[in-house]
Amino acid sequence: MEMNKSSSIILLVLLLLLASYHDDDGVGVGLVWRVMGRTCESQSHHFKGACVSNHNCGLVCKNEGFTDGWCRGFRRRCFCTRRC
Numbered sequence: 001m002e003m004n005k006s007s008s009i010i011l012l013v014l015l016l017l018l019a020s021y022h023d024d025d026g027v028g029v030g031l032v033w034r035v036m037g038r039t040c041e042s043q044s045h046h047f048k049g050a051c052v053s054n055h056n057c058g059l060v061c062k063n064e065g066f067t068d069g070w071c072r073g074f075r076r077r078c079f080c081t082r083r084c
Contacts, residue, residue, distance in 0.1 A: 037083050037084065038083070038084040039081050039082070039083065039084065040081070040082055040083070040084040041079050041080065041081050042066070042079065042080050043077055043078070043079055043080070044057065044060055044061055044064060044069060044077075044078040044079065044080050045064065046060055046063070046064060047060045047061075047069075047077075047078035050075075050076045051071035051072075051076045051077055051078040052071065052076065053071070054069070054070050054071055057069040057070060057071050057078035057079075057080075058070070060078060060080075061078065061080035061081070064080055065082075066080035066081060066082045067081060067082045067083065068080070068081050068082075069081065
């Protein structure tokens with residue numbers, strides 16, 4: 001009985017670690033967003049040029065009314081995120 005309980009706990013911890021590290025940028029926010037609810041995403045309308053800094057992208061997105069923003073994709077575009 002003790003072996004099954006400890007094995008279950010270890011499996012649960014491993015699943016949580018894997019679920020928390022799934023985002024495209026390697027940013028481990030996946031689990032947090034899944035717990036909080038759905039995430040809506042839209043490409044920034046005001047960000048100009050190649051997106052090389054998540055911080056700058058996030059600031060532009062916040063000025064557009066979103067909660068945050070991330071640089072994504074091969075073409076490095078700024079995508080804004082918010083809870084749906």
